[in-house]
Amino acid sequence: MAQRRSHGLVTAVISLSLTLALSACTGDRDDDAAARSASPTAAAPSPSPSASPSASPTVKRSPIPEKMNLQRTTGIGGVALTFDDGPSAWTPKVLDALKARGVKATFCVIGSQAAAHPDLIRRIVAEGHTLCNHSWNHEFKLGTWSTAKVRANLQRTNDAIHAAVPGVPIKYFRHPGGNWTITATRVARSMGMSPLHWAVDPQDWRRPGAGTIANRVIRGTRSSSVVLMHDGGGDRGQTLAALPRIITTLRAKYRLVRLPDAL
Missing domain, CATH: 1.20.5 (Single alpha-helices involved in coiled-coils or other helix-helix interfaces)
Structure with a gap:
């Protein structure tokens, strides 16, 4: 038991x-199991990949300037000062500064401005400067237009210039914003104008200060450089203030020349 x-x-x-x-x-x-449930890492499902941002519409970009044989240098050894977007109320002051220092330059003029200020076109030519076509009204997308429309725009600009100074050579075309396209360069050349780009751009239109404008030009310039500045399109007081130093410094190293009328 x-x-x-x-x-x-x-x-x-x-x-x-x-x-x-x-x-x-x-x-x-x-x-x-409770611990896993309490743990965000373990309990949460694997996050799905973030949705990709909506793709921007494909923009057909023009070939880079070097691929279009644009003129960036003078081809004659000297340095060329060029002024865009005039003529304007600032143009006489720029002309005065150039004349006082015996400098010739190249003015890339807007057709509508040339029509409004034929007296300034005449003065530019009378004082020995070169003229350049810069479109009728600074159309940034000009080069994307049809060949016929681009040609009409450039011809209208040339006609406005010739209304002020009949027969004056116009051997250069500069596309607004440097937005070059094959169409724009082809039309310009067919009209006897060289597509004129630049080697030095101080972005004076942003008005970074006269000292900055001068420094950028002086540091960026080499023999045969084409320098871009502006005498129109806004307040050009800083550009005007930078000119004496630019001219004095560059001339100590290079010849300052206008672009030739004959290509």
Whole structure:
């Protein structure tokens, strides 16, 4: 009897031990699951890749200027100062500054401005400067137009210049903003005008200060450089103030020349 009771007790103890062990294991698994559920990293599904921004419309860009054989240098050794977007109220002051220092330059004129200020076109020519066609009204996208429309725009500009000074040579065309296209260069050349770019751009139209304009021109200029500045399109007081230093410094190293009328 005692043996049966002892055997039963042992059996009960073993059974209880097994139950507790199984319960502990189950509890461990539940705790692990709870921990995973509480963990953002484990519980959250893998994030999907961020949606790509909407692709910008494909823009057909013109070949870089070097691929179009644009004129960036004078070809005659000297440095050329060029002035865009006139004639304007600032043009006489720029002309005065050039005349006082015996410098000839090249003026890339807007057709509508030439029509409004024929007297200034006449003065530019009378004082020995070269003229350049800079479109009728500074149309940035001119080169994207049809060949016929580009030609009409350039011809209208030339006609306005010739209304002021009949027969004056116009051997250069500069595209507004430098936004050159094959169409623009081809039309310009077919009209006897060289596509005129530049080698130095101080971005004087941003009005960064006369000192900055002068520094950018002086540091960027090399022999035969074509330098871009502006005598129209806004307040050109800083450009005017920078001119004396630009001229004095460049002339100590280079000849300052106008671009030739004959190409």
